[in-house]
Amino acid sequence: MEFPGLFNYWIVVVLMMTGFYIVIAHNNLVKKIVGLNIFQVSVFVFYISMAKVEGGTAPILAEGIAQYSNPLPHVLILTAIVVGVATTALGLALVVRIRDAYGTVEDDEIEAQENDL
Amino acid sequence: MSLMAFMGVIGFAVARLRNLFGVVMLTGIFSLTGAVLYVVLDAVDVAFTEAAVGAGIATVLMLGTLALTTSEEKPASDNKPLLSLLLVTVTGAVLIYGTLDMPYYGEATAPINNHVAPRYLEESGREIGLPNVVTSVLASYRGYDTLGETFVIFTAACGVLLIIGRPQRGRRRARRDANWDIEHGIRKNVILRVVSKLLLPLILLFALYVQWHGDFGPGGGFQAGVIFASAFILYAIIFDVDLARAVIGPKVTRFFLALGVTLYAGTGTACLLFGSNFLDYSILLDEQTRGQHLGITLVEFGVGMTVAAAMVTIFFTFASQER
Numbered sequence: 001m002e003f004p005g006l007f008n009y010w011i012v013v014v015l016m017m018t019g020f021y022i023v024i025a026h027n028n029l030v031k032k033i034v035g036l037n038i039f040q041v042s043v044f045v046f047y048i049s050m051a052k053v054e055g056g057t058a059p060i061l062a063e064g065i066a067q068y069s070n071p072l073p074h075v076l077i078l079t080a081i082v083v084g085v086a087t088t089a090l091g092l093a094l095v096v097r098i099r100d101a102y103g104t105v106e107d108d109e110i111e112a113q114e115n116d117l
Numbered sequence: 118m119s120l121m122a123f124m125g126v127i128g129f130a131v132a133r134l135r136n137l138f139g140v141v142m143l144t145g146i147f148s149l150t151g152a153v154l155y156v157v158l159d160a161v162d163v164a165f166t167e168a169a170v171g172a173g174i175a176t177v178l179m180l181g182t183l184a185l186t187t188s189e190e191k192p193a194s195d196n197k198p199l200l201s202l203l204l205v206t207v208t209g210a211v212l213i214y215g216t217l218d219m220p221y222y223g224e225a226t227a228p229i230n231n232h233v234a235p236r237y238l239e240e241s242g243r244e245i246g247l248p249n250v251v252t253s254v255l256a257s258y259r260g261y262d263t264l265g266e267t268f269v270i271f272t273a274a275c276g277v278l279l280i281i282g283r284p285q286r287g288r289r290r291a292r293r294d295a296n297w298d299i300e301h302g303i304r305k306n307v308i309l310r311v312v313s314k315l316l317l318p319l320i321l322l323f324a325l326y327v328q329w330h331g332d333f334g335p336g337g338g339f340q341a342g343v344i345f346a347s348a349f350i351l352y353a354i355i356f357d358v359d360l361a362r363a364v365i366g367p368k369v370t371r372f373f374l375a376l377g378v379t380l381y382a383g384t385g386t387a388c389l390l391f392g393s394n395f396l397d398y399s400i401l402l403d404e405q406t407r408g409q410h411l412g413i414t415l416v417e418f419g420v421g422m423t424v425a426a427a428m429v430t431i432f433f434t435f436a437s438q439e440r
Contacts, residue, residue, distance in 0.1 A: 004219025005291045010213060013122040016207040018128035025201035028190040029346045030182055034140055037175070038128050038258045040150055045160040055222035059159070059250040060334065061242050069159035069162055070234040071250040075259060078251070079266040082339045082424060085175050086273035092182040093277040097440060102352065104403070106191050114200070 015042035026105040031097045035090060042083050050082040064078035120154045135190045145176040161335040162251045165327075169343040174428055177350060181435040199272040201301055246406030247332045247413065255337065256413040260396035263416070264381055267423050271378050274427035278371075280432045312354045320348040328421050332410070338417035342424025350432050367433070370426045379425025384415045 015038060022035025027041055051073035059071035102110050119358040134140050146170025155164035205273035220227035237254050255263055331337030353361035353381045385396040393400035398412025 005223075006216050006219060008121060008222050009216035009219055012123050013209050013212045014125045015128050016212070017205045018125070018132050020208065021205045022202055024204070025198050028137070030137055030179070030186060031140065031190055034131060034179070038131065038147070041124075041171075044167075044346075045124070045151070045154065048155055048158050048160045048163060048437070049121075049222060050227065051160065052223050052231050053225045055135065056225075057159060058161045058335070059238065059297055060161075061238075061248040061250060063402070068238050070230050071254055072158045072234050073229070074163050074243060076262075077160070078163050078166050078255065078337075078339060079263060081163065081170050081248075082267050082343065083269050083273075085170045085178070086270040086427060086431070088175060089178050089435075090273045090276045092178055093280040093431075093434070095182055095275050096185050096386070096435070097280050105186045109191075111239055113364045116198050 009046070012042045012046040012049070015045065017038075028111075029105045029107065032107075033091050034094065036091070037084070037088060040080075042102065044077050044080065049079050054059075122148060122196060124150050124154065137190055137193070138180075138188045141176060141179040141183065144179065148172040158254065162249075162340070164336050165340045166343070168311065169340055169347065172431070174343060174350070175356070177432065178435060181432070182400065184415065185435070185438050222338055231399065244405070245409045245413070246330065249332055249334060249337075251335075252332050252337055252417070253409075257396075257398060257409055258414050259415065260385070263420065264396070267378055267381055267420050270427045271423055272376060274430045277434050278432050307384050309355055312424065313351055317348055318354060320344060320351070324348065324425075328417065329414075331417060332413060338420030338422075340423055342421040342426075343428060345421070345425040345433070346428030349429050353364060353432065353436060358433065362433060362437070363430060367391050367430070370430045370433070372426075373422050374426035374430060377419045377421070380419035381416045384412055384419070387431065388412070 002070075010088045019035045019037070019042060021037030022038065023032050026032060026035065053067060053069045053071035056067040056069040057065055059074065061068075098110065099105050102113055104110060124147060126324050127150065131140050131143050131147070133145065148167055149172060152164045153169040155161075155167060220229075224230075237250055237258065239245070239252040241250050241258075245257055247253050318427050324341045327336035327344060328338060328341035331341065349361055349365060352364070373409055384398070388397050388400055391400040396412070396416075397407045399405040401408040
């Protein structure tokens, strides 16, 4: 599409800021992790959209194809996705453990309990 | 392009919605949209991974957490949304200003496409001998990165086990009567049970196909591991976690968790012992491309094992928590 060639970066920025906003403005820890995930996806989109070459195709070598998209960002993001879910699981495990200890997953309530002690 | 805009809209919906169950469902849709977007952008391997991980496992894990905590977000008391909004807007504006110097979408002359990428595309067919350049770069050229990332997954699974894996007094749920579950709730649904039983072998078979065919088409250890694990997760959801644990116990998953990374690092060390560099597979067999192929197959298998074991371990650890 001809229309602004920087559109992909703007969407990335919007997604990134949405995730950032969720992380800083919400108190619920699960919601914060969701926010981090959106932030993370924005970085994925950033890499993958940069790797796209106009007229290129998927980087799987075949006869009669001259132009491929850039395979390197694909490799980085592929592993990052799986690492991302593993670290998300780690974060969720911490949330579960925090609920065991405090009985809540709201940041402000946890802080209030801490201050009471 | 419109897909990207759609992702932005879902992002806003996630930020606004207070019901966490809805939020988790929306993130599932968000991931699936992302996967479609990656296909459009030629990143088939990435799309594969995102579809299996983001729309599958991540959603299940989030739901598991909601079941253990709460599914409704409380309205914040001490919140300063305006301050946060201002901060976000300013940061976003600065970032947008930064993008004005970026190369346009799809430009072949962009710096990112002219560093090492042309070399991978032109030489990997001769040096590695595999059609899928992503696999060549992943397992051979950048084998170190992938080794590190496999260890991160290993470490994360260990971390989950350390944090909530230990049975605490009264926290490990009692072994319930499996028959009770079959007569009540989701497990009562005959269609679900029959269809999932039919699907299970196909999922496992497909995972193996993705594992071994990853050198030629989209796929590889990361995707295969996740798909393999999803079969066990499906079984545990539809039938019972304890039944699933009887099929593949904690000892087995922990063994494979460690065996996968050992296989990866061991392949690298074998290259050292043969007198070459760490993870330089060319030395393994008499011919360069055959050696590379063997090495890549071995490390991808290691990755697959660790990823599958990690996902199964993480899921079972979450599922066997008592609320």
